[in-house]
Amino acid sequence: MLVERYRPILYLQYFLLLVDLILNSFIEMLRFENVILLVLFVIQDLCIIIAVIVVFLLFFNTYMFQAGLVNILINKFRLAIGVTFVYFGLNVGLHVWEMTLRWDEPNAYIWETPGFIALYVIQRTGAVLYYYFYKRTALKLGDPRFYQDSEWIHKEFERRR
Template sequence: MKLSTPRYTCCLFFQILFMLCDLLFNCLSLFPRTRDGLLVIFIFQDLFLILSITTMLMTFFSTYLFQAGLVEVLIRKFRAAAAVCVAYVAASVTLHTVWLLEKWTEHDSISTPMLIFLFTVQRCLSPCYYFFYKRAALRISDPRFYEDIDWINQQLQTH
């Protein structure tokens, strides 16, 4: 049985769109010459990160498991994706804050070791974030999360 509701298709479309926007802003953040341009890019990137996490949470909240109070099954199935998403958002916000603070104090400053470290961590986490986020978005479409009582009972008995 395949879940093909228009609502889920719309959510999946926006999840992929928000993920692509984040990738685009990661690329664009290397090019602005002014600190105001950098600020605008970072605001939009953080906005799309918040929207992507919110959309993912909405799909979790709409599952039968969540509505029946069986949140531990969802947590068990998606804890890796949640951990990577939280780490990526934290790394992105930290990088944006340090980068903007550095650009605001000295406009033509050369990057500090701290900024280079944060940049490297954020860029190394981004492929993991894209992989786990897309994987979670596709896995949550499994119809068993929405209606299969036998599968849910089996999941509860195994753990």
């Protein structure tokens, strides 16, 4: 029952990752107009924000959260949450810098700025980490153990005390 209820949410999370992946891969081809590029950057950033909101809504639905064991839940997903926020910051930084470089001339060659190239490479590397950790988190949150009282939760609570 729980798995069937969780399936549409998982598909939504996969869709948000796919949109981010497609935009990361092909956004350079659509740079002929500043407004289009800006709208695509905003869509990409909104997808990340929506993805974070979905994960936190799933957190709120877990038995652990409702039982007041939030610290166990946060500790279990700390790395994924951190990677997501770092990736979002890298994304926004790259988008702002790229729009600054391209605003007057959308088809300008901007790949001669060493700092921009470094940020681009770091952001793309962060994207791979984000995809991995977000997908792993989405799949883990589909586990029925998080949504019911179990011996596993009691062991985690005792271990963390």
